[in-house]
Amino acid sequence: MPPGFAVKFLLLCTCVRAVRYDTEEEGLLAMEEQAEKEAVRNKRLYFHRINTYYLVDHSTQCAQLCRLTADCKSYQYRQGEQRCEINNATMREFPSHSKTLTGWSYYKRNAIAFFGIWSPCPQESDPCRNGGICTSRLLKTQQTEPNHCRPTCVCPAGFHGDDCQTDARDKVGWKQHGLYAFKVFSDNVTPKRYNEARTACADEGATLGILKDEDTHDFVLALKNMTAPSEKLWIGLSDSEVEGSFAWEDGSPLGDFSQWVPGQPNSQSNRNCVYITPQHATHPSQWGDRSCSSRHVAAYVCQKKLSFWSRAKVVGSSGSSDDATHSADRTTDGHSLTYWRPDDSNRYFNNW
Incomplete structure (x- = not known):
């Protein structure tokens, strides 16, 4: 080896590395600009x-x-809330599941097609739990080099800790009905507009309530009358997409079942969203339509599907378990203090 070769080689590597980092940043900025377009x-x-x-x-x-x-397959971001959602589908696959909502931006998975910058963790050393996403270097931060010794866990909302191990979500108040769990939320101080209620349900991994039959409607009424009997309550039904053609939040049409107040829905184009009337109304516990931006509806109902949990463990009111699993669409006794936990889940529900 010629004298000084090792030193020259080291300097060359250092220079190449510096140039590569500058190119990565410049390339990323260019791809970001294209993605935003x-x-x-x-x-x-x-x-x-x-x-x-x-x-x-x-x-x-x-x-x-x-x-x-x-x-x-896609992701969406709202800068005002610094909120990121990642999806296992695209708008092209499910166009009816795409809603207009101010402030959001939707992107395809490969919107930034710049390879080699994503800094994944080695699979065998991924410490993240509860949906945390592991990376050795989070982009757009002061960290410029991957750290494989102490990777970063980016935690989903409701979890925190170095490994996303702490669950701070609300587990109380969800009630099972068939293959779904429902919960009524009420806020007299700052009532939510329809889209705000929709977003609040989405934060719970749920949608606004879909009441396609009388049995489900009566179940939700019972929840409402226990929680917010004197309030109007948003349900997941509107004709915002096509005037006069009401559709549920899952994109399905209204169908044969309805509980409209006499004379409604009316033909006013600004009354697109549906609520359930309070107990004291002239026509109690029926459907009315009003402006989606109204703040005169103080309650809303969320629903989440449980059918993807095929088995569930029932936990008694004392916290003891019968150490048996049961189908996720029912509990064993119907007792109001019996809680049950779907397999592979850390969230509890109760029957009543």
Whole structure:
């Protein structure tokens, strides 16, 4: 080896590395600019979210979380809330599940097609739990080099800790009905508009309530009358997409069952969203339509599907378990203090 070769080789590697880092940053900025041009503005895809959502500082970080998640096909970001959602489907696959919502931007998985920058963790050393996404370097931060010794877990909303091990979500108040769990929320101080109620349900991994039959309608009424009997309550029904053609939040048409107040729905184009009337109304516990931006509806009902949990463990009121599993669409005794936990889940529900 010629004298000084090792020193020259080291300097060459150092220079190449510096140039490569500059090129990566310049390339990333160019790809970000292109991604923003192709983003679908003021659109959000519902029903296909992976986990809950993530709070990140930049849409590029949201792109990174999508690329680090095998099942992610698209992502959406709302800068005002720094909120990132990753989806296992696309708007092209489910156009009826796309809703207009101001402030959101929707992107395809490969919106930023810049390879080698996503910094995945080695699978065997991924410490993240509860849907946390592991990366050795989160983009758009001060960290410039991957850290494989102490990777970063980006936690979904409701979880925290180095490994996303702590669950801070509300587990109380969900009631089972068939293959779904329902919960009524009420807020007299700051009532939510329809889209705000929709977003609040989505934060729970749920949708606004879909009441396609009398049995489900009566079940939700019972919940409402226990929680918010004197309030109007948003349900997941509107004709916002096509005037006069009411559809449920899952995209299905209204169908044969309805509980309209006499004379409604009316033909006023600004009354697109549906609520249930309070107990003291002239026509109690029936459906009315009103402006989706109204703040005179103080309650809303959310529903989440449980059928993807095929088995469930019943836990008694004392916290003891019968150590048996049961189908997820029913509990064993119907007692109001009996809680049950679907297999492979850390969330509890109760029957009543």
